[in-house]
Amino acid sequence: MKPIRSLLGxxxxxxxVSDNAAKLAGALEAGALEMAAVRPDETSSIxxxxxxxxxxxxxxxxxxxxxxERDFKAYxxxxxxxxxxxxxxxxxxxxVPQVNIPGKGVRRAxxxxxxxxxxxxxKPDVNNSNIRLFLTEMGYNLYLSSQNAPHVVKMLDxxxxxRKAGEPRHMYMIMEYVEGxxxxxxxxxxPSDEKELVKRVIQVVQIAxxxxxxxxxxxxxxxxxxxxxxxxxxxxxxxxxxxxxWAHVEEVVGDMHMQVPGTQTFMSYEQLLGSYYRLDxxxxxxxxxxxxxxxxxxxxxxxxxxxxDIDKDERGLAALADLDPLVxxxxxxxxxxxxxxxxxxxxxxLDDRPGTMVEFQRRLNQWILES
Numbered sequence: 001m002k003p004i005r006s007l008l009g010x011x012x013x014x015x016x017v018s019d020n021a022a023k024l025a026g027a028l029e030a031g032a033l034e035m036a037a038v039r040p041d042e043t044s045s046i047x048x049x050x051x052x053x054x055x056x057x058x059x060x061x062x063x064x065x066x067x068x069e070r071d072f073k074a075y076x077x078x079x080x081x082x083x084x085x086x087x088x089x090x091x092x093x094x095x096v097p098q099v100n101i102p103g104k105g106v107r108r109a110x111x112x113x114x115x116x117x118x119x120x121x122x123k124p125d126v127n128n129s130n131i132r133l134f135l136t137e138m139g140y141n142l143y144l145s146s147q148n149a150p151h152v153v154k155m156l157d158x159x160x161x162x163r164k165a166g167e168p169r170h171m172y173m174i175m176e177y178v179e180g181x182x183x184x185x186x187x188x189x190x191p192s193d194e195k196e197l198v199k200r201v202i203q204v205v206q207i208a209x210x211x212x213x214x215x216x217x218x219x220x221x222x223x224x225x226x227x228x229x230x231x232x233x234x235x236x237x238x239x240x241x242x243x244x245x246w247a248h249v250e251e252v253v254g255d256m257h258m259q260v261p262g263t264q265t266f267m268s269y270e271q272l273l274g275s276y277y278r279l280d281x282x283x284x285x286x287x288x289x290x291x292x293x294x295x296x297x298x299x300x301x302x303x304x305x306x307x308x309d310i311d312k313d314e315r316g317l318a319a320l321a322d323l324d325p326l327v328x329x330x331x332x333x334x335x336x337x338x339x340x341x342x343x344x345x346x347x348x349x350l351d352d353r354p355g356t357m358v359e360f361q362r363r364l365n366q367w368i369l370e371s
Contacts, residue, residue: 052084065094068113071170074161076100085110088242090118090130101157101174109156114171133242134171140219140241141173147217151210153178153230153239178237183295184226190298194332198368200295201338203236205364208288210238212357215281220245222279224287225266226294245279264320265302266290269348272321282353285360289345293327296338301325301346334371341367 054061072079083095094111141155157174191197223243230237268286313319325346354360
């Protein structure tokens with residue numbers, strides 16, 4: 001553990017972490033003073049602060065983004081953050097209009113950076129766990145990028161650094177920018193007619209092919225959902241490997257994979273129950289079936305999970321496993337057969353689900369041919 005923390009300029013013990021937190025606060029305060037000291041003719045460069053507002057994290061978020069932008073001048077003197085794209089479980093994601101990436105030239109790219117508050121707490125075990133997850137995601141992205149896996153958002157660069165020696169370091173990934181919205185923007189309403197339904201079935205078949213390629217390379221995504229499917233024209237791209245697992249992970253691996261991966265309303269029963277070593281291709285088939293139900297009917301079959309207060313149930317996430325899927329009727333030709341496929345994929349019993357993405361694709365293609 002110590003080498004990672006030393007790399008980031010974080011010493012062992014609570015007092016040292018507190019000292020580093022004080023340094024960070026000082027850096028942020030300095031950033032705020034610099035912003036306040038901008039001359040009137042320079043204000044045009046910071047009039048886009050509204051792009052950086054995060055209601056949950058307050059005004060400090062804007063100062064943090066400006067400090068981050070200034071720090072990354074060490075990477076590229078022309079570095080500039082254009083827009084905050086969102087935040088995941090432990091990352092902040094930003095759009096960078098252009099950045100000079102060594103060996104790859106100037107690119108429009110996406111910056112994923114480990115949120116400072118995630119690994120600068122007085123709890124070394126929490127810090128190291130989150131750092132480890134981020135490094136694991138780096139590993140998956142590096143592997144898939146080096147393999148040139150098709151229709152997967154590629155990682156262009158990664159690293160760790162800080163403005164000054166001894167300060168907490170930034171951990172970052174620079175990702176390929178896919179121009180377009182996530183697929184939820186295409187599926188905001190249920191299909192208006194049978195033609196639209198067939199189009200969405202074909203899109204799900206496309207996504208299944210991409211995920212099947214991941215399975216061929218030994219990776220289970222474990223967090224398939226609309227926001228992780230980006231559309232470049234009519235071509236889907238899969239992103240976000242923060243919850244991914246290597247296939248056939250055995251118990252001897254230890255606790256590196258002991259955190260439950262995924263998003264509650266898309267998670268399989270084995271994920272909710274903490275059956276970490278049962279996760280395989282059928283786990284992704286379950287989540288893709290949830291996504292497909294959203295595409296075919298306009299509703300998530302596990303919407304009810306969002307209303308369950310797992311903090312008040314001693315079982316935690318396992319309490320969500322009590323809920324069965326609610327798959328609406330699909331009011332088009334052979335709609336019942338399509339609904340039946342979704343129910344098979346959402347079965348509690350892994351053996352009732354299609355065994356591979358190829359089988360899932362085959363059954364969807366068969367429905368298209370018969371409809």
